[in-house]
Amino acid sequence: MCYNHTAYIKFLGTAGTRFVVSKQIRASGGIWLFLNGIHVHLDPGPGALVKSVQSNLNPQDLSAIILSHRHLDHSNDANIMIEAMTNGGTNRKGTLFCPQDALDNDPIIFEYIQDYVGNIEILREGTRYRIGETAPLLLEFDIPVRNIHGNVQAYGMRFFPSERTKSTIGYIGDTRFFEGLINDYQGVKLLIVNAVIENQMPGVDHLCVEDVIRLIKGVSPKLAILTHFGLSMINAQPEVMAEKIAQSTGIDTVASVDGMVVGIGERFAVSR
Template sequence: MLPRNSLYFLGTAGARHVVYSQLRRSGGLLWNLNGFYLWVDPGPGALVRALENTPSIAPAGVDALYLSHNHLDHTCDANVVIEAMTNGGDNKRGSLLAPADALGNEPAVSSYTRAFVNSVETLGVGKSFSLASNVSLHTPLAHHHGVETYGYRIHLPNIKVAHIVDTLWMDSLCDAYAGVDVLIINTTLLDARLNVLHLSIKDAERLIVTIRPRIAFLTHLGKKMLEADPMKLAKQLTEKTGVTTIAAQDGMLFDLSQI
């Protein structure tokens, strides 16, 4: 069991090299939102990592699976997670939230496995979803990442959180995710690179300075980010911005009541 409102980093790997070498794990994120469990982007090894971690996660207690986009490092374990959520389909339950192109001609989740959940929700610009009583999820805009991609906001009675997933920099990100208390940023690049559709540490700084959350997390870290010491970089961002910034680590558990 996780604290009632908490964030669990099952993996913090970003970019192909870090994922396929498992320099960092690629299990995605798990939220406990007033007792509602939401698993985001289960990449390669996600189910194994969830069972191995301390605290371990019982997949049968997960209520919904969120796929931000149809890339393998975000969806690889989606089918097996749904199998585990539903006891192989014997206990039909839960929800899948995913972009249309993750459910289309080359689906991240097979039609066979989709039949195991109670509902399949298609993400889109400006959509909102009720996850549980007083818990809602919102997808304010499409990200620029080569495939249909959506970050998300989660609104609870006393706190708002956002996760800016993979994307090239867009000025509209600042408005879309404004007003949140907790900001998670997929910060894959140490330096922006032409035609690489990921955010850099400079982009993360711009987001933090503009949005000014109470706390920010850097995750989905690429090889150069790891070589540069993400904890040191996060400390520098804290000093520059005045916003507490933390470089997430595999297995990190954060109780939202701490902010």
């Protein structure tokens, strides 16, 4: 285990889509971020709680849980993660960030669990959010644009760690490719991309390898990390796809594996 970084991102799971998740071909616990001294869980899919605890990460340390959208592979463990964050609801704290449609008809967070969190903030395009009160224990992120992902509200985001690290981190959640993504994620140094399918499929709002190449070329981060692999990506081998993407973009590209840690500093330190 390597948490000797002052800031890091840990991939608790790298599975995408119902098929990879339901067979647990890859784990599906989402992403744990520790930035500016603040712990955040992003997209708690099935296994988020188990994978966190097994990784010696304490949900009670969380200040926020972010749901990019309501699909199960991103939100299944949201209720239990909130319960764990708040010590079984005895310590009302933390912020839940989610799209409005996660709470509307057929809410994915039970009402009694909604009462456990300190507050709930709705994700909206063009909005900047803060987690924590005052610097240095303060983490800001924004939603540059709404994604296009079926009939649900889905968002990617940019995290802005402290000046010192100068490492804006972009997370492009589930979406179909559109030109605007490139503009909206300009300046991001580390780009996490949900590279779900190998080849484009009609009517499927996910990024394929060709889309990922256009995106990475256009945004031009220092490092790109692929995650959230569907079955066709698993079969094509994410490492092979990452190499192909690196070759055609000239940008370092890594295929994430379950448990991978990326240290965030002047440079990025990937331990697979």
